[in-house]
Amino acid sequence: MHLLVINSSPYGRRGITAMMLMPFLEGIREAGGTSEIVSLSKLTIHPCRGCYTCWFKTKNVCTRKDDMAEVIARFRKADCIVFSTPVYCDGVPGQLKVMMDRLIATGNPLLEMRDGRTRHPAPPDYTPKRFVLISSCGLWEMENFIPITTHLRAFCDNIGFEYSGALLRPHSFAMRNSPVNDILHAAKSAGYELAKNGGFARTAADIVGREIVSCDAYINMINKKGEMYTML
Numbered sequence: 001m002h003l004l005v006i007n008s009s010p011y012g013r014r015g016i017t018a019m020m021l022m023p024f025l026e027g028i029r030e031a032g033g034t035s036e037i038v039s040l041s042k043l044t045i046h047p048c049r050g051c052y053t054c055w056f057k058t059k060n061v062c063t064r065k066d067d068m069a070e071v072i073a074r075f076r077k078a079d080c081i082v083f084s085t086p087v088y089c090d091g092v093p094g095q096l097k098v099m100m101d102r103l104i105a106t107g108n109p110l111l112e113m114r115d116g117r118t119r120h121p122a123p124p125d126y127t128p129k130r131f132v133l134i135s136s137c138g139l140w141e142m143e144n145f146i147p148i149t150t151h152l153r154a155f156c157d158n159i160g161f162e163y164s165g166a167l168l169r170p171h172s173f174a175m176r177n178s179p180v181n182d183i184l185h186a187a188k189s190a191g192y193e194l195a196k197n198g199g200f201a202r203t204a205a206d207i208v209g210r211e212i213v214s215c216d217a218y219i220n221m222i223n224k225k226g227e228m229y230t231m232l
């Protein structure tokens, strides 16, 4: 299994989301899989113009000349796409959304009925792809992932990816100064299982998302760090 990781954290591999991503990829490697990481913060990807030239004139080639052509080339070779992303404003960061919009250039303008919904059929050169979400957010509750997981599940249904699971890490700022070896280990086993079986157990995801500190302790921790703000 070959994974293409789209990392949308401006901190890249030093971000909190990458604390889960890196052991996950180690698990993939141990199970015989391979991966490559694309860091969106290092690329120039312009927004889609909505001109549909790629569909009706140039046969899947976008008129915008930037780094998206390279992302699409890598995208075509992958068996599994991983979004490694922080939650920004209850959704995905803007750069990731821009990249998602530009994937329309790989699609097909025709319509068909699929699972009771109008969809675009897969293009002729398309190979089936799994999808995994690895995400972290700063607020304490798991509910903060509802908008992003709802959106990305819908995105997968629309583009034809199989949503294989998510590793979601709330109250992410507690990751840096707490014992979290079990979380890193669970992320690694999720990667291992994905490469071996095409999916991972709910228990791995539960451990990755477990409570690290109580909500009250987290509020105190963040507010202590935020004291500077009240002194400005």
Ligand SMILES: Cc1cc2nc3c(=O)[nH]c(=O)nc-3n(C[C@H](O)[C@H](O)[C@H](O)COP(=O)(O)O)c2cc1C
Binding pocket: 009, 010, 011, 014, 015, 016, 017, 018, 085, 086, 087, 088, 089, 090, 091, 136, 137, 138, 139, 140, 144, 172, 173
């Ligand atoms: C612009 C911005 C918007 C954010 N919006 C949310 C949000 O809506 N909900 C939330 O729980 N955390 C939010 N956060 C916190 C990030 O999701 C959190 O810090 C995350 O763990 C960062 O991951 P990274 O280090 O991999 O970039 C936001 C952070 C930034 C900078």
